[in-house]
Amino acid sequence: MKNLKPAAAYVGTLLSASLVVATGCSPGNTTTATNTTTTEQTATATTTVAEPQPPVAKKVPKQLTQHGHTRTDNYYWLNQPEDPEVIAYLNAENAYTKQMMAHTEALQEKLYNEIVGRIKQKDESVPFKEDGYWYYTRFEEGKEYPIYARKKGTLTAPEEIMVNANERAEGLSYYAASGMNVSPNNQLLAFGEDTVSRRKYTIRFKDLKTGKLLPDHIPNTTGGAVWANDNKTVYYTMKDPALRSFKIFKHTLGTPATQDKEVYHEADETFSTFVYKTKSDKYIIVGSSSTMANEYRYLDASNPNGTFKVIQPRERGLEYSVDHFGDKFYIVTNKDGATNFKLMQTPVTKPGKANWKDVIAHREDVLLEGIEIFKDYLALQERKNGLTQIRIKKWNDPKVDYHIDFGEETYAANIGMNPDFDSKELRYEYSSLTTPNSTYDFNMQTKEKQLLKRQEVVGDFDPERYEAKRIYATADDGTKIPISLVYRKGLKLDGNNPTLLYAYGSYGNSTNAGFSSVRLSLLDRGFVYAIAHIRGGQEMGRKWYEEGKMLKKKNTFTDFIDASEYLIAQKYTNPDKLFAQGGSAGGLLMGAVVNMRPDLYKGVLAAVPFVDVVTTMLDTSIPLTTGEFDEWGNPAEKQYYDYMLSYSPYDNVEAKDYPNMLVTTGLHDSQVQYWEPAKWVAKLRDMKTDDNMLLLHTNMEAGHGGASGRFQRYKETALQYAFILNLVNQNK
Template sequence: MKSFKTKVAASATMLTACLAFGSGCSSSNTSSSSGNTATAGQAAVTTATEQPAVQEPQPPVATKTPKELTAHGDMRIDNYYWMNQREDPKVVAYLNAENDYTKQRLAHTEALQEKLYKEIVGRIKQTDESVPYKEDGYWYYTRYEEGKEYPIYARKKGTLQAQEEVMVNANERAEGLDYYSAAGMNVSPNNQLLAFGEDTVSRRKYTIRFKDLNTGKLLSDAIPNTTGGAVWGNDNKTVFYTMKDPALRSFKIFKHTLGTPTSQDKEVYHEADETFSTFVYKTKSDKYIIIGSGSTLSNEYRYLDADKPNGTFKVIQLRERGLEYSVDHFGDKFYMVTNKDGATNFKLMQTPVSKPGKANWKEVVPHREDVLLEGIEIFKDYLTLQERRNGLPQIRVKKWSDPKTDYYIDFGEEAYTASIGINPDFDSKVLRYNYSSLTTPSSTYDYNMVIKEQELLKRQEVVGDFNPENYEAKRIYATADDGTKIPVSLVYRKGTQLNGNNPTLLYAYGSYGISTNPGFNSVRLSLLDRGFVYAIAHIRGGQDMGRQWYENGKLLKKKNTFTDFIDAAEFLVEQKYTNPDKLFAQGGSAGGLLMGAVVNMRPDLFKGVLAAVPFVDVITTMLDTSIPLTTGEFDEWGNPANKEYYDYMLSYSPYDNVETKEYPNMLVTTGLHDSQVQYWEPAKWVAKLRDMKTDDNMLLLHTNMAAGHGGASGRFERYKETALQYAFLLNLLEQNQ
């Protein structure tokens, strides 16, 4: 497998605005130019002897249209269910009005936003290039040109001194578009053709296109509604790709022959179980094409000789609930990282290609209670393993000819992240890996596994006066109510006094077994250099401390995720890093659910909250199988069709648990085209909070009307939202510089 991988414009009429925001709207009390929307009785009245009062911007007041939602005999009233119609002008008008309100409330910070944006972008080396890697006689790399938003994907034949071949210039492809994303770069086995995916909406539905790398011309073939990746058969004309269903689930694998209509493409696999998604890839050996299906708790794989793309896929091991495994290939064997036989933290097994069923699996690396096996990279003479111990990643090297002798690469820092990089060459004795820490910018190394020496190939350049020696990183441990030690990674400028008076931003995610690694981000320097402490809470629900860490933060144990975050926040206060009047919280997507739950449970603990694309309407979403991601996540959150899970989810679902009380200042962000968390979840949440909260704290909603889950496309544009978020925090601290 080639491993080169990686607006809605609307202006609402007065009538539409009135429909969206409630009764009492008229030309005398609604200003379309200012974006303010007044409710009944708010019209200003002036006389000849009075001067008009300066009015604060008034937030939009969303119409309440009660909808009864009933399950298990329990009825919930959703007043804002109407917001889930993306194309409804009333909905678009409401979102635009919220954007106008946010802009007005933060208008006095616009100079600060611009300053922050320039700071952030100013640290980025404009003309830059990735470290090239060699595959099949070509050097592949990605580069950026000064002032351009998008990457250029290129290669050189033979040597790095050869003439550059531009495969895709994403800047040219993105011209005239509000959003653009290229994905799945995959070169054919004969090095002459390129397959790649394009998304121009931000719904993560890609059209696969093909380019003749000899002529530079695009072929007429175009395959819409895919995940973006195409896998080549070894005949250089057959590709396999994954199709998405209306709920954006990857549900079918098709085979396409170049030069033929897509209507003739053959379906080779259909994943009929709505709790599973399917995918296709090629082994590193280029020998087999693999179709995989996966859910939270189970996997199933099929294989096909890549030399015979018209053949029939054969099953490796049928799915069993609770049996997880992944597949790679070397020699005459398949290698599986699996939890078979209760290996909670996973182990490595092998099996003959001729007899791949689990009855023939033999252990290569045993299960360990204190080490999570995350993945492998196979070489001809060496096996490398990506592991995690005590919440930190490790890279382990074993020699096939002497499997009892192995060692770990020493990274030498207290809190860091490291991962195996792109290693397409089986015969290589050099391992490429990536490394960074809270103070060390992203670095790429080549590690000679024979002589155990490493070479730094590239370290991310931070433009300006950045010096890592000016910052200090450490790891501390908070104690949860049940005695569990929760790791917290910290970074701040050296010399910071622990006097309880430091502004602190606490971040966490805590779902899907995704570990939050303490890596470098030049963006946060804009906070650190203004006196902030930045903290990451490695809470349960992630996999930071092993697989059990995940198991203890999902399903009927999900509340551990929220209480862990609260315990970490309280610990930062106790240890005099900060105080509740200077403590801020941040999370996105499932981490946005975390934010929603935490502000319901402990609103007094935080001065402000940044909630990005937050998954907050848990019950309604998980009951609606037409919404993207729902069916595949029953084993993560539970299926509310089961009353036990319904009751538990209802007890923490942020939208359902909004109360009449004070809430902290909040900035909520989303994207109209979000494919993961639909925009109406944060929009409804903000409307309900506005209606019920009893404080005068800021509650702002910002919707990117041209983007989705990942925000704006492009290299720099996304940082305008970051600048908005940071300005929101600094404004609350009255630091408007």
């Protein structure tokens, strides 16, 4: 791009101030030497600082034509991260945000200290046992990153540090470790490292006896490596330029990665591939997955030179997942119209669907989310009426069939880490809006539960000060939309409570009503925190998801609006104190609702928002495209193009008033490219008719998940909270 505008030109627009010069006259002085009189004018300068002016992105019209319809994108040029002018614009936006929020810096610091102050600095996960070792993660005081460690035999044995992420992260602006996987003989560790925040990991190997890294390293992977039983062969997943997981390779320790053998190539761009080992350690499984179909291959883990065999060839509409027990594969599937999924089994020797037989039948009111297999017991994670249930069955005794009782109205629960195949104890995680994250061991034989750890909230936290409940809004089509709420006890329903309403509503991801010590900074300042369990998630079963995607995607947006109106009607809040929050696909939600009903919200927090839906879904070279066609539709087909165009936030910005908005993104985002929120903000600036705040903050060193490290991520949270607290005049 020619004629680049330098960074200083953008920043300069932020620092301008008007200089008012007052000019006056003073009495003349008589100078006898020259016998002349002069009148000296004196000038007194006073400076008043003007309101900071936002950056104005230049317009470079680009015509985008599809199906005979042409859109003009004035800010398409912002999708060039190597262009100095783009970086200058993002920096200018950051400078503007900093100036506009300067008066809240003390509040931001206070919020950050509050949030971090509730976190136990020196902490440790609950250890789990596998192959004679206890594995755990711990944090040291003041350190940003975890230490991955283990102990042999007993928890009193000497500690073996596998990876100290603090040391690995030294000198780096971003660091993430992933995929810790120990070899079957317990002597070698494979792990992945990302130092850019694009979710492209380099796999490294460590000799756990000597503590030395091996020379082997494999770049451009998903981070995980799966060991064959020979302790020298690993399988891993490679990413393509669009960050799709597209190939499985086999690596032999001691050989260069360039010699690795490709064992599977997923050529269909709407699918991604992955590899794992069954809990029984018997099989290596290669899976391929799209929104609407799955396919799996298996190989004896003791025969890494063998050939993978297909379990069931892919069929559009047939979804299934695979685990192993005894001489059978266990299949969670939607076969035969099982919308909410069922559990089936099939002989390993005859794995095709013709041989699948029901173990747990399909139920219209219960979604089967997953299973955990033990030698004597089967644990099922199910969802009914929006809440997770854990069900226990005994293989050889059909009378043993019961659910674990959690005892709260709204909560979050899930099956945890259970690597021990022979155990009679189930590890599960539990929390609620008022109960901190808790880890339990549940004896499936005696039904006794043991609380192993409850997240410590440092300070004077008392769960009895807070109240949680679930209410239901009614959508225009009569659908009941669950809303989970938490607030300080004593709340008055006078319509005057500041309220933050959060939702996601895509990909069938269910938003559970779990605990967060972070949000206490809002609750203790009188806020109501609400979660709208809208369609597009899977809280109320698979149909809930189907009703909120593709050509029914607008249900997601109208459900959120209906939930907002219900909170107002029930006098929890009012439009001048209601705030909305969502990130990624939830950021799309934010963009859609502010176009549809901007009058409902005082302010909006949109994090890494997917807002340029049509343009992104037409560009198969970038992430979040080919694998998403069954989520959003393929705009190469006119009916999907027209439907997407009708709600795409960027395409539907209008000349009207919008709420106050804080938009956040990361320069290296691998899921939603930074230019989507940047373009959206630029267009909003040009078209909106209000004087409300519109701020863009780009983390120039991070990606989709924000800053790495344990504490730094909360700097952005403090900014977000200060933004909304300022809007309700709570600046302390």
